Amino acid sequence: MLHNGGDMVTKKQALALRAAQGVSLAGSPFLLAALLLLIVSWHATHQVGPALGWAALTATFVTVGPFIMLALAVSAGRVRNLDLDLRHERPWPMLVALGLTVLGLVILWALDAPRLLLILLISTLAGGLVALLITLRWKISIHAGGAAGAATVMALLYGAQALPLMLGVAVIGWSRVTLGKHTWSQVVAGAAISILITVLVFEIGLL
Numbered sequence: 001m002l003h004n005g006g007d008m009v010t011k012k013q014a015l016a017l018r019a020a021q022g023v024s025l026a027g028s029p030f031l032l033a034a035l036l037l038l039i040v041s042w043h044a045t046h047q048v049g050p051a052l053g054w055a056a057l058t059a060t061f062v063t064v065g066p067f068i069m070l071a072l073a074v075s076a077g078r079v080r081n082l083d084l085d086l087r088h089e090r091p092w093p094m095l096v097a098l099g100l101t102v103l104g105l106v107i108l109w110a111l112d113a114p115r116l117l118l119i120l121l122i123s124t125l126a127g128g129l130v131a132l133l134i135t136l137r138w139k140i141s142i143h144a145g146g147a148a149g150a151a152t153v154m155a156l157l158y159g160a161q162a163l164p165l166m167l168g169v170a171v172i173g174w175s176r177v178t179l180g181k182h183t184w185s186q187v188v189a190g191a192a193i194s195i196l197i198t199v200l201v202f203e204i205g206l207l
Contacts, residue, residue, distance in 0.1 A: 020178035027172035029146030033063045036120070036150045043157055044114035054108075058117055061104025062124060066097040083181060087139040094132045101125045119205035120153065127197045131190070141182045141190035147172045148191035152198040 034055075041055040042048075070093055073079045079089040105121045127149055134140045147169045154162035173187035182190075 016178055020175040023171055023175035024143065024179060024181075027143055027147050027168070027175065029142055030063045030067050032146050032150045033124075034059050036153060037062065037117075040116055040120050040153065040157070041114070044116040054113055054117055057111075058104060058108060058113075058121065061100045061107070062121070065100045066093070069093065069096055069100075084142075085181065087135060090135045090139075091132060094128060094135065098125060098128050098132065101128065115205070119202055122205065123149070123153075123198050123201040126201055127194050130193060130197060134189075134193075138189075139182065139186055140193070141173070141176055141187045143176050144169065144173045144182075144187040144190035145194035149194040149198045152195045153202070156199070156202050 037055040037058050038051065041051040041058070045051045045054065067082075070079070070082055070084075073093060074081060079093065080086055084090045084093060101121060101124055105118065105125065108121065109118060127145060131140055131142060131145060148166075151162070151165035151169050154165055169191055173182075173184070173191065176182045176187055177184055
């Protein structure tokens with residue numbers, strides 16, 4: 001038995017917690033979004049140079065910018081950590097991230113970026129806005145939403161062969177529940193809403 005903050009934790013529980021921490025880190029919305037941008041850019045261009053260029057430019061607004069803003073907020077003590085554990089700390093960073101996404105969308109549209117990237121940004125914007133509105137009342141899982149949205153985009157682009165990625169979404173959801181960051185209802189709601197929004201935006205955008 002191990003002691004953790006006054007609670008007794010078995011070796012099995014400690015191992016589960018370490019595994020959950022690793023999965024949660026690997027399933028970070030920032031990391032998944034960066035990877036998805038690379039894949040979508042490649043799918044849209046099938047050229048290494050343009051794919052890397054478009055992905056890097058888009059990431060400036062969707063992942064790098066929001067991450068730097070959040071890291072500075074943690075450093076300044078304005079929020080507790082990068083996970084935004086406390087619901088009342090979430091709205092303003094989410095609002096800033098949405099603003100950066102809008103700016104990125106405008107710039108990419110002006111530069112005649114691949115249509116698929118623009119659709120992805122619109123989907124990200126719509127999902128982020130819904131998540132923000134829900135966050136005002138309830139702590140929905142952003143990890144689960146980000147993972148489910150990425151898996152859905154992959155399934156829309158590559159078909160049934162990408163569906164096993166949904167198992168990864170479930171594992172990420174498990175990690176968030178195991179770490180005590182969310183309940184299963186918050187995880188399922190985050191994933192379900194993200195899937196619905198992604199499918200709707202891409203189906204309309206690709207018409």
